[in-house]
Amino acid sequence: MVNIGIKRIYDAPEERDGYRILVDRIWPRGVSKEDAELDEWAKEIAPSDKLRKWFDHDPDKFMEFDKRYRLELQEKEEKLNELREKAKENMLTLLYGAKDTEHNQAIVLKKILEN
Secondary structure, three states: OOOEEEEEOOOOOOHHHOEEEEOOOOOOOOOOHHHHOOOEEOHHHOOOHHHHHHHOOOHHHHHHHHHHHHHHHHHHHHHHHHHHHHHHHOOEEEEEOOOOOOOOHHHHHHHHHHO
């Protein structure tokens, strides 16, 4: 069983977050590296710049974004397996900067890691 949570990076860090990993390609505005209390910034598994710009957090594009992001992640299986192992050991919290809590890459990534 894997223990994976999702949280906006703007939300206060908590002890129960466990291993905190930012899954955005660009550093979120207004958050210092100290305040973020990250364990890791995994730019390599964030959506590509091309995909991120195309999606532009448009909820109508989310289903297609999900498909395209999954295709991108097929090349990142080693990193995904590393995160799955971390999530077996203790809580893994995927952090993202988007305002939309229902249509973002962390949601897609969480589903992938849980399978």
